Amino acid sequence: MLIFELSRPGRRNASQAPLAVPGLSAIPEDCRRTSRPLLPEVSELDAVRHYTNLSRQNFSIDTQFYPLGSCTMKYNPRACNHLAMLPQFLARHPDAPADTGQGFLACLFELQEMLKNVTGMAGVSLAPMAGAQGEFAGVAMIRAYHTARGDSARTEMLVPNAAHGTNPASAVMCGYTAREIPTDREGSVDLAALKAAVGPRTAGLMLTNPSTLGVFERTILEIQQIVHDAGGLLYYDGANLNAILGRVKPGDMGFDVIHLNLHKTFSTPHGGGGPGAGPLGAATKLLRYMPLPVVAMDGDNYRLQDETDLPQSIGRLSAHLGNAGVLLRAYIYARLLGREGMQRVAEYATLNANYLMTELRKAGFEVAFPARRASHEFIVTLKDLKDKTGITAMDVAKRLLDKGFHAPTTYFPQLVPECLLIEPTETESKQTLDAFVRAMKEILEEARSQPELVKTAPHTTPVRRLDEVRAARELDLAWRGTDHAVGG
Amino acid sequence: MPFIPHTEDDVRAMLAAIGVKSIDDLFDEIPASLRGGALAMVPAGVSEMEITRLMHERAERDGRWLNFIGAGAYEHHIPAAVWQIATRGEYYSAYTPYQAEASQGTLQLLYEYQSMMTSLTAMDVTNASLYDGASALAEAVLMAVRVHKSSKRVLMPATVNPVYRKVVHTIVKDQHIEIIEAPYCTECGHVIPAALQKFTGQDFAALVVPQPNFFGVLEPVDELTARAKQNRMLTIAVVNPISLALLKPPGEWGEGGADIVVGEGQPLGVPLASGGPYFGFMACREQHVRQMPGRIVGRTVDVDGKPGYTLTLQAREQHIRRSKATSNICTNQGLMVTAATIYMALLGPDGLARVAQACHSNALKLAQQLIALPGIKRAFSGPVFHEFVLCLNAPVADVLQALKAQGILGGLALTRDYPELGDALLVCATETKRDDDLKRYADNMKRILGSRFRPAPCALKPAT
Numbered sequence: 001m002l003i004f005e006l007s008r009p010g011r012r013n014a015s016q017a018p019l020a021v022p023g024l025s026a027i028p029e030d031c032r033r034t035s036r037p038l039l040p041e042v043s044e045l046d047a048v049r050h051y052t053n054l055s056r057q058n059f060s061i062d063t064q065f066y067p068l069g070s071c072t073m074k075y076n077p078r079a080c081n082h083l084a085m086l087p088q089f090l091a092r093h094p095d096a097p098a099d100t101g102q103g104f105l106a107c108l109f110e111l112q113e114m115l116k117n118v119t120g121m122a123g124v125s126l127a128p129m130a131g132a133q134g135e136f137a138g139v140a141m142i143r144a145y146h147t148a149r150g151d152s153a154r155t156e157m158l159v160p161n162a163a164h165g166t167n168p169a170s171a172v173m174c175g176y177t178a179r180e181i182p183t184d185r186e187g188s189v190d191l192a193a194l195k196a197a198v199g200p201r202t203a204g205l206m207l208t209n210p211s212t213l214g215v216f217e218r219t220i221l222e223i224q225q226i227v228h229d230a231g232g233l234l235y236y237d238g239a240n241l242n243a244i245l246g247r248v249k250p251g252d253m254g255f256d257v258i259h260l261n262l263h264k265t266f267s268t269p270h271g272g273g274g275p276g277a278g279p280l281g282a283a284t285k286l287l288r289y290m291p292l293p294v295v296a297m298d299g300d301n302y303r304l305q306d307e308t309d310l311p312q313s314i315g316r317l318s319a320h321l322g323n324a325g326v327l328l329r330a331y332i333y334a335r336l337l338g339r340e341g342m343q344r345v346a347e348y349a350t351l352n353a354n355y356l357m358t359e360l361r362k363a364g365f366e367v368a369f370p371a372r373r374a375s376h377e378f379i380v381t382l383k384d385l386k387d388k389t390g391i392t393a394m395d396v397a398k399r400l401l402d403k404g405f406h407a408p409t410t411y412f413p414q415l416v417p418e419c420l421l422i423e424p425t426e427t428e429s430k431q432t433l434d435a436f437v438r439a440m441k442e443i444l445e446e447a448r449s450q451p452e453l454v455k456t457a458p459h460t461t462p463v464r465r466l467d468e469v470r471a472a473r474e475l476d477l478a479w480r481g482t483d484h485a486v487g488g
Numbered sequence: 489m490p491f492i493p494h495t496e497d498d499v500r501a502m503l504a505a506i507g508v509k510s511i512d513d514l515f516d517e518i519p520a521s522l523r524g525g526a527l528a529m530v531p532a533g534v535s536e537m538e539i540t541r542l543m544h545e546r547a548e549r550d551g552r553w554l555n556f557i558g559a560g561a562y563e564h565h566i567p568a569a570v571w572q573i574a575t576r577g578e579y580y581s582a583y584t585p586y587q588a589e590a591s592q593g594t595l596q597l598l599y600e601y602q603s604m605m606t607s608l609t610a611m612d613v614t615n616a617s618l619y620d621g622a623s624a625l626a627e628a629v630l631m632a633v634r635v636h637k638s639s640k641r642v643l644m645p646a647t648v649n650p651v652y653r654k655v656v657h658t659i660v661k662d663q664h665i666e667i668i669e670a671p672y673c674t675e676c677g678h679v680i681p682a683a684l685q686k687f688t689g690q691d692f693a694a695l696v697v698p699q700p701n702f703f704g705v706l707e708p709v710d711e712l713t714a715r716a717k718q719n720r721m722l723t724i725a726v727v728n729p730i731s732l733a734l735l736k737p738p739g740e741w742g743e744g745g746a747d748i749v750v751g752e753g754q755p756l757g758v759p760l761a762s763g764g765p766y767f768g769f770m771a772c773r774e775q776h777v778r779q780m781p782g783r784i785v786g787r788t789v790d791v792d793g794k795p796g797y798t799l800t801l802q803a804r805e806q807h808i809r810r811s812k813a814t815s816n817i818c819t820n821q822g823l824m825v826t827a828a829t830i831y832m833a834l835l836g837p838d839g840l841a842r843v844a845q846a847c848h849s850n851a852l853k854l855a856q857q858l859i860a861l862p863g864i865k866r867a868f869s870g871p872v873f874h875e876f877v878l879c880l881n882a883p884v885a886d887v888l889q890a891l892k893a894q895g896i897l898g899g900l901a902l903t904r905d906y907p908e909l910g911d912a913l914l915v916c917a918t919e920t921k922r923d924d925d926l927k928r929y930a931d932n933m934k935r936i937l938g939s940r941f942r943p944a945p946c947a948l949k950p951a952t
Contacts, residue, residue: 003600003833016567017839018919022849026871031706033736038607039837047833048569051597055578058593062577068586075491076581079536085571085759088547093557094763095900097892100553103546104762117529129619129764130819132806136659143662165806169816175662178811216517248518249525263819267491271823272594273584273616273783275765291658315658319560319622319651319752320763332543338533341490347511348492354514355502373517401590409586412807429493430502456791461589463796468588471788471800475777477613479603 007040059406069409069421072264084328094320098303105302109295111331120251121281127291134259134278135170140314141289154203162413167206187213187369198230208237210375224254241265243376246343266330277326288312348426349376363441377423393418399457403439558916559900574827588798595797598785601829610739611771615782617820621752622652624768626659636693645670647701650905677705677868694722704875713742722747730755733844757831767821781815846919847874854917857930863937875916884911890936
């Protein structure tokens, strides 16, 4: 039932809005609203019960194992949320003077310093509000660098064909043509193809390492040499930083500019689709182009740098400071982990992924790159199962929901047929991983004994498989107050 | 080991199953020269008790202020239920609803949000959020250029939030889109439609119309929208969602309404929090929905004919279309929209109108008290919603400093962005202000300005 269907004319929450409203008005007649917006008229209890019950129709990390590959769905410590929501932090206006926010800015400055250290970059800007905005900013910095050198022939951004869709989309937003580089049979960037692709038109290469195929680019030092020799710069997509946190620094691999996803590696909540945060790290030669604002320390005082400090900055990405509250949560997480805790992140994320991969192979699943070590995630391909039984990766994913597990990422990367991209993260126990293996094994047995059960899954969720074609063809994107309204 | 549950026995058994001796062996594909690297700048880990103490100390250091700054981020009362529910783990720790059957809570909530925003703006469709108001305007400019097809120029009045204009520049400049500034009337504080005459005949994809504008002043939106239509331009409205409870929604502006509507969603239940996370909203006409960026939720049925919700029109998005997508946006501001939806449901049409009316009244009251003081006048004659500009007969930075010494954040100085206005101050009062707050501001302002104009005949002796 929709909240609108609970609505009754005249029902309202007296305590939620001002009681006595003065009637002063200076709004001209022709600027006034005459139609009443179709907002629900419900009691506080109606609203609380409705949205509490709706929440129970969600799978989440707090309720289920959520091995969604490439998304790093690890436990979000409650202290991070609680402490970022202290009343003084919440009440502070973004344009309030810096001396009213020294406590807040101290956290951000220290976060910047820690991120510089773990990424091995010369400087960090916390401005980007998500990974894709970090990509945009990083590529814009690469463009600013070439432009400042008068090197205007560089019009192509190279992107592996296994890359996240955001990479080519970000390159295009910066005015580049995205040129895809193929992947070899072992899941690595095809070096010969890369050599053939680079040249005077190459602005740079965007690379995720470990890649979206769940393997470390072993030839990263050669890759960076090839791109740099051609005059291009190297962009690091930090989506998979959890796999190497505290073990390898992107700066040491030769990357010139990077973003990292705090909602992945630094465990800020994914919120049902955000907010994230995509801080950017830059090598010395790109520091002057960093997006604003950057937190600076002058003597004992923290302040936000602006256009006068960084006149060559690519500019601003948000009205204020990016997703400030997400940055606070990441800061608290980083302090809880500390140096040793941060190093253990990659170790145990990798241990869990390799253990799960091993156990799933034993259970009869085919992994996409059996000769390779898994990073923090790995790919299972169900092509053989589909050929034999007609059961697809989507069917298996849906059947997992019946067994109380969120599905892995399906059909990405697109170059592996019928794939599941599985990322267990370091916060899951061996017992949870074992339970997941048992569920996968059961599904494999069901695929042989009762294939219809799997093909028609899920059976226990609030709705069964949805008609997505109808959703796109007969667009119903908003309740209009007539079609499914309930009378009196 | 914080948040890592492994026992020593677990680790031994897992390594044995994999067939390696140590965790280090699992990193053997990484070139040896890259491994390691000290984390000298990362301090040792602390306990939850210690970080709690530190964060409380820092929060207390930042203190609480009587705030009259608006300028795009507004202080409103947020009902207790909003964040208690939004931070339930089922919302807070889920991700983008790719598996619709396991995400009906988030999906139905987003459909309800889209319904509320569609109605509030009087448009056909809205998306499930963008990052913030400024980046939403940049996406609207890109969308307008795609829809218009023939022009890559957009007319942007100087009454649009100056930071929004900077963000638009950052995001669209590398796609060779030109933003042309349209002037405003320095007496009335809004755009004069006839003054746009000089652009007639030029080629533009869109006209941006802020309502209220950055000065808090109401623009002649009907005339501006009609003029845009006559000149084959799209109208991009930039609106404050709370104001829409009182003001004519952009879907009803001029002849046929605005084409794209964007704005900052923060006033709808999202705390100020030093600038974020907030969320941007975007609405448009149904015929342009395939050019809209961001996630969109649609209602459909399952195999049993039961209604359900799913992400739809995904062929616009980067994970399907890659370099041909309408935007690179992936993660948006889902949790903020969760809060906004609960906020709107709790307030309802009547509550939202009460909030808007209380803001408007408080701003008028405060303006009356302030302009009655010597040394202050209203900068503009145009009508306002909940924010207004004052011209001071004293350096605005000094006045703000003196107010701050009394615990008052008196507004935003416009000297940097609008030097032509002199010592101008943008002041906002929302429903959170009581009469004694307004009086406290006015009394302090009177004392500060008074002391500047009439130095005390016998100055107090400094304490020794």
